[in-house]
Amino acid sequence: MNASVDTRSALSTQFYYGFGAVAYGAKSNGFNYLLLFFYSQVVGLPADWVSFGIFIALLVDAVSDPLVGYFSDNLRSRWGRRHPLMYVAGLPAAVAYYFLWAPPDLEPRELFVYFVSLAIIIRTSLTFYEIPSTSLVAELTDDYDLRTRFLSFRFFFGWWGGLVMAVLVYLVFLPEAKGGLEYVDGWKNYGLAASIIIGISIYVSAFGTHRHIPRLKQAPPRRKFHFRRVMHEIAETFSNRPFLVLFAAALFSAMAAGVNTSLGIYFARHFWELTTQQIGVLQLPYFLSAVAALLLAPLASKWLGKKRAAISTSALTVLLTPLPVILRLFDCFPENGTSALYYSLMIFYTIDVTLMIISSILVAAMIADVVEDSEIRTGRRSEGSFFAANSFAQKAVNGLGVIVAGQILAWSEFPTEAKPGEVAVEILNNLAVSYVPALWIFYAISIVLLCFYGISRERHARNIERLKQVKT
Numbered sequence: 001m002n003a004s005v006d007t008r009s010a011l012s013t014q015f016y017y018g019f020g021a022v023a024y025g026a027k028s029n030g031f032n033y034l035l036l037f038f039y040s041q042v043v044g045l046p047a048d049w050v051s052f053g054i055f056i057a058l059l060v061d062a063v064s065d066p067l068v069g070y071f072s073d074n075l076r077s078r079w080g081r082r083h084p085l086m087y088v089a090g091l092p093a094a095v096a097y098y099f100l101w102a103p104p105d106l107e108p109r110e111l112f113v114y115f116v117s118l119a120i121i122i123r124t125s126l127t128f129y130e131i132p133s134t135s136l137v138a139e140l141t142d143d144y145d146l147r148t149r150f151l152s153f154r155f156f157f158g159w160w161g162g163l164v165m166a167v168l169v170y171l172v173f174l175p176e177a178k179g180g181l182e183y184v185d186g187w188k189n190y191g192l193a194a195s196i197i198i199g200i201s202i203y204v205s206a207f208g209t210h211r212h213i214p215r216l217k218q219a220p221p222r223r224k225f226h227f228r229r230v231m232h233e234i235a236e237t238f239s240n241r242p243f244l245v246l247f248a249a250a251l252f253s254a255m256a257a258g259v260n261t262s263l264g265i266y267f268a269r270h271f272w273e274l275t276t277q278q279i280g281v282l283q284l285p286y287f288l289s290a291v292a293a294l295l296l297a298p299l300a301s302k303w304l305g306k307k308r309a310a311i312s313t314s315a316l317t318v319l320l321t322p323l324p325v326i327l328r329l330f331d332c333f334p335e336n337g338t339s340a341l342y343y344s345l346m347i348f349y350t351i352d353v354t355l356m357i358i359s360s361i362l363v364a365a366m367i368a369d370v371v372e373d374s375e376i377r378t379g380r381r382s383e384g385s386f387f388a389a390n391s392f393a394q395k396a397v398n399g400l401g402v403i404v405a406g407q408i409l410a411w412s413e414f415p416t417e418a419k420p421g422e423v424a425v426e427i428l429n430n431l432a433v434s435y436v437p438a439l440w441i442f443y444a445i446s447i448v449l450l451c452f453y454g455i456s457r458e459r460h461a462r463n464i465e466r467l468k469q470v471k472t
Contacts, residue, residue: 013140016208018153020086020133022201025161026194027097027126031119032261033166035100036406039115040416042182043103047416049112051406057119061392064124065131069388070234072132073381076222080213081384082132086206089129094199096121101191129202131391134364135383136209138371139216144460148301148365152294155361159290159353161201163283165194170280180276181269217381237382238389242455243370247389249449250363253314256442257356258401260321263408263435267325270423271432272345273336282342285350293357301362305457306369310362311450317355318443322436324348329432364390369455372463408434 035054040047068085075081100118103111137150173186173193238244268274274282300309324345327333334340367390371383412430415423455463 013209013212014150014153016205017133017136017140017150018155018157019208020129020201020205021154021158022161023090023093023198023205024126024130025158025163026165026197026201027093027122028158029162029165030097030101030190030194032258032401033265034169035119036262037181037265038101038187040409041418042184042187043111044416045108045111045115047406047409047414049108050115051403053112053116054119055403056116057123060120061123061127064127065388065392066234066238066385068127069131069135069382069384069386069391070230072135072384072388074220076218079210080216080218082136082216083206083210083213085128085132086202089125089127090199090202090206093122093125093129093202094195096125097198098191098195101194102188127388127391131384131388133202133205134391135387136212136216138368138381138383140212142372142464144369144457145298145302147368148306148361149298151361151364151368152297154364155297155357156290156294159293159357160287161197163286163290165190165197166283167280168193170276170283174276176276181265217383220380233378233380234385236378237374237380237385240370240374240377242373242453243367243386243389245449245452245454246363246367246370249446249453250390251446252442252449253359253363253446255401255404256439256446259405259408259435259438259442260401262401262405263431266409266414266431267435269420270418271325271328271428272341273420274342278342282346282349285346286353289350289354290357292354293361296354297358297361297365300358301365306362306366307450307453307456310359310366311447313355313359313362314443314447314450317352317359318440318447320348320352320355321443322439325432325436329429363450366453366455369460369463372460372467373455376463376466404438408438 031054036047036050039045039050072081072085075084077084079087096118100115100122103114106114134154137147137154140150141147169186169190173190174181174183175186178186238247265279268279268282297309300313303309304312324333334344367386368383370386371381374380374382374386408431411434412427414427414431
């Protein structure tokens with residue numbers, strides 16, 4: 001049976017679909033916020049080495065993501081197209097994630113190889129899980145607004161997974177009494193906890209959505225493998241104009257977010273001179289941000305349409321994200337060490353994170369709507385391929401964004417293994433001056449690109465109707 005699953009009243013389906021993102025959130029929190037800091041400031045590798053290592057892993061993603069997406073779209077098995085890959089990916093992803101945060105005592109070059117190898121294993125394993133898992137949304141429902149609701153749950157759980165790990169890192173695993181962010185054994189404990197959470201999330205989601213397999217879309221008839229045909233079909237799928245617009249916009253938005261998240265811990269620790277505990281407590285309001293986005297994104301989709309809502313929230317994000325740093329550069333922000341600074345940052349960051357989550361939900365929902373638009377032209381269902389491309393763009397948060405962040409740190413001559421209060425004011429100002437324009441440029445390009453997305457609610461409805469007529 002190829003009909004969409006009736007999920008309007010099935011809250012449990014939305015829960016299980018969304019819960020799978022806990023794994024991706026836990027992994028992304030580590031890669032986006034902590035990995036550059038851990039390997040450069042705690043382990044001792046140069047920051048530009050670490051950012052280059054992440055670039056190498058990103059090159060592997062550039063090949064693996066579209067191939068996994070295509071493979072998932074065309075897999076024929078008794079468990080459908082998606083679930084076999086989800087089940088296979090969980091264990092290697094969890095095990096490799098633990099060892100990433102428990103590196104042995106190696107020479108720098110050997111440690112670099114160790115770090116890059118594990119980063120590739122983790123990224124590839126999660127590719128085999130995340131792409132099939134996320135792609136389910138386009139099969140579970142074809143409703144324009146319901147897809148936004150499904151993806152709201154996905155992003156809600158993704159952020160909660162990352163935030164839980166962030167709070168545990170700062171408040172449990174790395175207490176100031178044991179050295180804070182420089183406490184090596186605490187990082188190992190974090191890696192163990194995160195690996196367990198990643199494994200549980202993957203298998204709970206896979207088992208929870210397993211019952212829908214008989215009613216999901218089936219793969220096309222089995223064909224003899226021809227590499228040239230596969231490459232042609234992938235290229236044809238990715239030539240869809242609305243998709244190209246979204247992919248490019250997501251890529252630049254991801255780079256902006258990557259710069260912001262990778263440098264966030266440097267600003268918190270050195271620019272604002274916050275303690276580890278203060279950084280941890282700052283994460284707590286973000287749980288409310290995820291709840292707010294879960295509620296507001298479907299409303300924004302319904303009232304404004306996905307395109308206008310995504311552009312509006314992205315524009316507000318551009319204005320708000322660097323504002324505290326800009327105000328400090330002009331001596332218009334509270335002094336370090338004051339309660340006024342702490343609560344001002346909490347308010348700014350909470351609103352900013354809410355806007356970022358809403359924007360991400362809307363873009364993902366827009367990608368889901370590309371599936372039918374592409375099917376009309378190509379005759380193929382390509383959910384996996386499209387979400388593979390989106391996955392690659394999101395990984396650019398950790399890849400291209402971290403690369404830029406590493407180069408900003410190198411240009412600013414930010415010292416390795418620096419302690420709070422030891423970094424010269426000139427270096428901190430250089431960091432801020434290079435961070436703000438990089439953020440603005442990437443976000444501005446993303447917003448301009450979103451303006452060219454052409455699938456409205458009405459066009460999506462016409463696509464669904466045309467496909468129904470073809471099948472009848």
